[in-house]
Amino acid sequence: MAGLHEVAKLSGVSKSTVSRVINNEYGVKASTKEKVQKAIEECGYVANQVARDLKSQKTHLIGVIVPRMSSNATAKGLDGLSSIIDQAGKHVLLANSQQDNAKEIEYIKRFNQKRVEGILLYATHLDSALVKAIKESNAPVVLIGQDGSLFNIPSIIYDDVSVGFSAGQRLIEAGASNIGFIGVNSQDIAVDQCRFQGLAHFLQHSKQIDPLFHSRGEFTIESGYQQTKQLLLDWPQLDGLFCATDRIAIGAMKAISESNKVSGKDIKVLGVGNDELAQVCTPSLSTFNYAFDFTGKKAAQMLLDLIENKQAVVSKLVMSFESISRQSC
Amino acid sequence: MAGLHEVAKLSGVSKSTVSRVINNEYGVKASTKEKVQKAIEECGYVANQVARDLKSQKTHLIGVIVPRMSSNATAKGLDGLSSIIDQAGKHVLLANSQQDNAKEIEYIKRFNQKRVEGILLYATHLDSALVKAIKESNAPVVLIGQDGSLFNIPSIIYDDVSVGFSAGQRLIEAGASNIGFIGVNSQDIAVDQCRFQGLAHFLQHSKQIDPLFHSRGEFTIESGYQQTKQLLLDWPQLDGLFCATDRIAIGAMKAISESNKVSGKDIKVLGVGNDELAQVCTPSLSTFNYAFDFTGKKAAQMLLDLIENKQAVVSKLVMSFESISRQSC
DNA sequence: CTCACTACTGCAAACGTTCCCAAAGATAAT
DNA sequence: ATTATCTTTGGGAACGTTTGCAGTAGTGAG
Numbered sequence: 001m002a003g004l005h006e007v008a009k010l011s012g013v014s015k016s017t018v019s020r021v022i023n024n025e026y027g028v029k030a031s032t033k034e035k036v037q038k039a040i041e042e043c044g045y046v047a048n049q050v051a052r053d054l055k056s057q058k059t060h061l062i063g064v065i066v067p068r069m070s071s072n073a074t075a076k077g078l079d080g081l082s083s084i085i086d087q088a089g090k091h092v093l094l095a096n097s098q099q100d101n102a103k104e105i106e107y108i109k110r111f112n113q114k115r116v117e118g119i120l121l122y123a124t125h126l127d128s129a130l131v132k133a134i135k136e137s138n139a140p141v142v143l144i145g146q147d148g149s150l151f152n153i154p155s156i157i158y159d160d161v162s163v164g165f166s167a168g169q170r171l172i173e174a175g176a177s178n179i180g181f182i183g184v185n186s187q188d189i190a191v192d193q194c195r196f197q198g199l200a201h202f203l204q205h206s207k208q209i210d211p212l213f214h215s216r217g218e219f220t221i222e223s224g225y226q227q228t229k230q231l232l233l234d235w236p237q238l239d240g241l242f243c244a245t246d247r248i249a250i251g252a253m254k255a256i257s258e259s260n261k262v263s264g265k266d267i268k269v270l271g272v273g274n275d276e277l278a279q280v281c282t283p284s285l286s287t288f289n290y291a292f293d294f295t296g297k298k299a300a301q302m303l304l305d306l307i308e309n310k311q312a313v314v315s316k317l318v319m320s321f322e323s324i325s326r327q328s329c
Numbered sequence: 330m331a332g333l334h335e336v337a338k339l340s341g342v343s344k345s346t347v348s349r350v351i352n353n354e355y356g357v358k359a360s361t362k363e364k365v366q367k368a369i370e371e372c373g374y375v376a377n378q379v380a381r382d383l384k385s386q387k388t389h390l391i392g393v394i395v396p397r398m399s400s401n402a403t404a405k406g407l408d409g410l411s412s413i414i415d416q417a418g419k420h421v422l423l424a425n426s427q428q429d430n431a432k433e434i435e436y437i438k439r440f441n442q443k444r445v446e447g448i449l450l451y452a453t454h455l456d457s458a459l460v461k462a463i464k465e466s467n468a469p470v471v472l473i474g475q476d477g478s479l480f481n482i483p484s485i486i487y488d489d490v491s492v493g494f495s496a497g498q499r500l501i502e503a504g505a506s507n508i509g510f511i512g513v514n515s516q517d518i519a520v521d522q523c524r525f526q527g528l529a530h531f532l533q534h535s536k537q538i539d540p541l542f543h544s545r546g547e548f549t550i551e552s553g554y555q556q557t558k559q560l561l562l563d564w565p566q567l568d569g570l571f572c573a574t575d576r577i578a579i580g581a582m583k584a585i586s587e588s589n590k591v592s593g594k595d596i597k598v599l600g601v602g603n604d605e606l607a608q609v610c611t612p613s614l615s616t617f618n619y620a621f622d623f624t625g626k627k628a629a630q631m632l633l634d635l636i637e638n639k640q641a642v643v644s645k646l647v648m649s650f651e652s653i654s655r656q657s658c
Numbered sequence: 659c660t661c662a663c664t665a666c667t668g669c670a671a672a673c674g675t676t677c678c679c680a681a682a683g684a685t686a687a688t
Numbered sequence: 689a690t691t692a693t694c695t696t697t698g699g700g701a702a703c704g705t706t707t708g709c710a711g712t713a714g715t716g717a718g
Contacts, residue, residue: 014668662716675702678701681699
């Protein structure tokens with residue numbers, strides 16, 4: 001591929017001058033400029049950003065690690081963050097960890113080799129190896145969805161405990177008294193533990209409520225369906241169900257209707273995330289809305305600030321939520 | 330950041346030797362190797378991939394341009410393609426064109442500057458400026474979702490004409506005779522034009538059918554709703570509706586039920602894409618399944634082959650589809 | 659005609675690697 | 689001891705840019 005050198009030879013000037021034309025610095029005679037530009041056209045010169053990056057020690061690259069692409073949280077988050085990153089004249093280097101902790105660590109290392117300027121990490125859980133990798137990263141890291149503030153890692157999280165608390169409130173107010181919770185992996189602090197804790201915390205304060213069931217599965221409709229089927233067998237008096245995600249809740253409602261009960265009447269159901277699915281299913285799902293794309297934007301902005309200042313101004317950002325009432329509760 | 334040079338100084342050998350240790354080439358005395366490795370640990374050396382890329386003239390970067398992140402087609406496609414690209418030891422450089430042709434062109438150019446090894450382009454429409462940009466790209470381009478074979482651009486597309494044809498067949502068999510079509514932008518050859526053409530083509534062969542309505546909107550539920558409301562006013566005898574996407578179809582069914590007709594009975598409705606929404610809504614939506622993530626994989630594979638061979642082996646790949654029958658038709 | 663000044667241009671080093679080539683040291687064969 | 693062979697190491701060019709510094713031309717003033 002044609003380089004600065006060939007353009008120089010073709011137009012009969014030095015590389016330096018060509019470089020000046022390209023970056024249109026002043027101090028180049030108009031006639032030379034023209035000559036050079038013609039030569040650039042002629043041999044289809046395309047600047048080599050790799051060489052530039054090396055020379056300038058700046059890659060304009062932001063590494064983004066997501067656990068999976070096809071989920072609301074990440075897809076919308078990506079939409080948001082990419083707009084901010086683009087606006088800042090930088091590029092997104094994307095990696096899919098497939099919820100594998102080892103891969104997350106691997107990518108952080110690769111990103112450092114690529115000399116990214118910062119890393120946005122949608123984490124599913126935070127173990128010591130991951131914390132170590134983040135600490136060792138030369139590029140600043142912003143964590144999304146899990147709280148890393150204990151380890152002094154700048155994080156942007158959802159207010160999961162409050163959501164759980166509010167869920168308890170909504171279920172009780174709707175008349176439920178035997179309440180179950182379907183979570184995911186116990187290593188997922190935010191989605192499983194916090195949401196449950198919030199729920200439990202509220203229920204403890206309303207004395208008359210029986211202890212609740214805590215069941216665990218995957219992030220899928222199918223898993224929600226299976227979990228609920230089992231739950232209905234184990235605990236027939238169930239009349240309120242808080243699901244860690246909307247998908248799980250939709251599976252749950254399917255199981256409920258198959259057992260000849262009706263969601264929203266016999267059993268109040270609540271999800272989290274305000275997935276587009278929630279407004280389309282029947283009965284429509286009451287849930288909590290998280291501003292995923294705004295979160296992506298905020299995270300990107302936070303990272304850019306961090307890159308700029310080299311020091312965290314905000315170290316933890318808690319995003320609020322919005323209760324959405326539909327038919328299921 | 331520590332470079333090869335510092336490691337060399339610290340361990341008292343030359344840069345060359347350090348380089349050999351890092352790439353563990355043979356011909357390094359065990360004792361030297363150890364010494365160097367200790368020094369690497371000590372000063373936390375991280376290889377600079379930018380310099381390597383420049384030297385080796387290989388970036389291991391694949392540029393991917395999508396019109397939006399949060400849609401089934403792209404999210405699942407990204408999931409698929411990223412797994413293949415990752416497997417090949419390459420990285421995804423992601424750009425969101427927001428369906429803006431100018432941005433697509435801009436990104437192709439930027440990607441060329443970044444010296445990506447290939448580009449995967451989810452295009453919405455193919456105008457001459459875009460074709461020109463693709464032609465001028467030094468990195469091979471594979472087009473996804475639109476047919477560029479006329480311009481000799483390797484493409485991977487869905488069999489949209491056949492889907493339209495099959496839709497006609499299914500609607501007629503279900504007893505419809507006044508059939509409407511809701512598409513999108515007319516510049517979107519694949520989603521709007523081809524699907525409509527297929528439908529029209531089938532209907533022409535079944536003589537007794539009246540001419541059909543062709544209405545146009547956006548890719549959203551809301552737009553499908555609005556279009557259908559209007560369509561029902563303009564053409565009350567409507568009893569079959571083919572929607573270019575599932576989202577549009579879901580909006581359509583909402584409008585239908587609001588006008589006191591029932592989808593699947595009074596009006597047969599068909600979507601395209603087998604969005605997760607389609608199995609969750611009521612009545613559930615009959616549609617066509619496209620293997621989006623497999624398509625992403627295929628596209629990535631095709632691009633990798635192209636990078637390898639420098640010549641297109643397959644220049645056009647048509648993905649088949651699967652009819653999914655549910656309640657709406 | 660010389661001097662000083664400005665406007666323009668080229669040389670060469672540097673960014674952090676890799677890798678060819680040659681040098682040096684070690685070992686074995688004559 | 690000399691030569692040959694093999695192993696291990698270092699020097700330095702190259703990848704394609706940018707940039708400080710120096711050099712050359714041209715111009716106007718004295």
